[in-house]
Amino acid sequence: MTATHTGQHTAIDAQLLDPESIARLHRRTLRVVVMSQVLGGAGLAAGVAVGALLAEEMLDVDGVGGVPTALFTLGSALTAFLVGRLTQRAGRRFGLGVGFVAGAMGAVGVVVAAATENVGLLFPSLFIYGAGTATNLQARYAGTDLAPATQRATAVSIALVSTTIGAVAGPNLVEPLGRLASNLNLPELTGPFLLAAVAYAAAGAVLFIGLRPDPYLVAVRLAAAEDDGTAGDTPAVGISVFVGAMVMVVTQVAMVGIMTMTPVHMREHDHALGAVGMVIGFHIAGMFLPSLVTGRLVDRLGRTTMVIAAGTTLLLAGITAASVPSSSLVGLVVGLVLLGLGWNIGLISGTALVIDGTVPANRPKVQGTIDVLIALAGAGGGAVSGVVKAQTDYATLALGGGVLALALIPVVVWSNSAKRPALAANP
Secondary structure, three states: OOHHHHHHHOOOOHHHHOHHHHHHHHHHHHHHHHHHHHHHHHHHHHHHHHHHHHHHHHHOOOOOOOHHHHHHHHHHHHHHHHHHHHHHHHOHHHHHHHHHHHHHHHHHHHHHHHHHOOHHHHHHHHHHHHHHHHHHHHHHHHOOOOOOHHHHHHHHHHHHHHHHHHHHHHHHOHHHHHHHHHHOOOOHHHHHHHHHHHHHHHHHHHHHHHOOOOHHHHHHHHHHHHOOOOOOOOOOOOHHHHHHHHHHHHHHHHHHHHHHHHHHHHHHOOOOHHHHHHHHHHHHHHHHOOHHHHHHHHHHHOHHHHHHHHHHHHHHHHHHHHHOOOOOHHHHHHHHHHHHHHHHHHHHHHHHHHHHOOOOOOHHHHHHHHHHHHHHHHHHHHHHHHHHHHHOOHHHHHHHHHHHHOOHHHHHHHHHHHHHHHHHHOO
16 A cells, blocks of 8 residues: 555544445446546537547648547547546546646647647647547546456446537537637637536546545545555456457447448548538447446346457448448448447446456556556557548448457357366366
8 A cells, every 4th residue: 555545544533434425436436437527528529520620621631530549549648648647646536637638728728729730730730639538548447446256347338428419519519619719719629629628627527526425535544454464565457457458449440440431431422511410429328328237237137248349349230331332321320339339348348347357555656657558559440441432432441440359259168268277276
C-alpha cells in the first residue's frame, strides 16, 4: 500500500467497511457514474460523427479522413496511461475529473482551429480531445470497484448503457449544432465540438464532486482489511488479463476501422449530413444500448461464450456493410448497428476478464495500461482505414475488419486450454 493510499484511508470512516454500507456506496457510485456517462457520451460522439469530415474539409486532401481518429485515439492512449496512474495514487474522482477537463480543452481547441483555419492547432487539439474519449471509457471501471464478483459485467454494462443517451443524441444533433455554429460565425462542422466542450467539463465536475468517498480507495481499504499477510507487494495478474486485453484490442481495431470511413463513404455517395449523423447515431446506440442485456449474459453464460459471440457479430457486421448497396441507408444502419453490438459484447467480456485477473492493489494501473493498448489499436485502425479505403474500397475495408474479428475465437480457445493444466495442478 502506498503512502498516498495510507494517508487517504484515514479519512474513510471504518463504518463504511460493513457490507450494508458497502452496498449503499456501490449503488451511489453507480448513480454518479450514470450521470457522468450521459454527459460524456455526448462529448465523444462529436469526433466520431464529424472529425473525419472536418479534417478533409480543412486539408482538402483525399485519404486523410482517418487522421482525426488516429490523433484523438493517440491522445486517448496517453490519457489512459495517466488516468490509470493518477487513479492508483489518488482515486477515481481525481483521475477521471482531470481526464474529462482535458477533453473539454481539446474540444475548444478544435473549434478555435477550425474558426481560424489553423491546421497546426487542429492536430494537437484533436490529440487533447482524445482525453475525453479515454476518460469516458475508463469511467466504466468506477462502477466495478465495489461490485460483487458475480455482478462485475453487469456493473460495467450499467456504465456503458448510460452513455447511450448522450452518444446517440450527439450525432443526431449534427445539423442543429451546425446551424448554431453558423449563427456564431463558426464553421458548420464545429457545432458538435461545442457540445463536447460543455459535456466533458460537466462530466468531470459530476465525478469530482460525486465520488465521495472514493470507491477505489474504499476497495483498497477493504482488500487491506481482508489481507491475511500472504499477498506480495506486487501481486501478479492472471491469464484472464492478457486474454481480456487481446479481446478488447481486436474488437477496437475492427470497429474503428469500419466506423471511421463510413461517414466519408456515405458523403462520397451523396448521403446528406443528417443521414450520416443518423447512421452514426444508430451505430453508437448499438455500442451502448444493449449493455444491460449483454452484461448480464456475460455474468451468466460466461466470458468465453460471449467473446465468441462478439467475434461472430463483428464478422456479420463486416459482411453486411461490404455487401449492401452504397445507396442503401437501411443496409448501412444494419451493418453499423451490428458493428456496435459486436464491439459492446467484446468490450464488456474483455473488461470482466481484466477485473477477474486483478486485485485492487494493481487494478487501476493494469486497467490504464490496457486502455492504452486499446487506444493505440484504435489509432492504428483509424489511420490505416483511410489508406485501405483510398487504395481499395469501402467494401474491402469492411470485410477485412469482420474477418479480423474472428481472431477472438482462437484467443479464448487458447486461454481455456492454458487454464486446464493449472486447474488440474491446483484442484
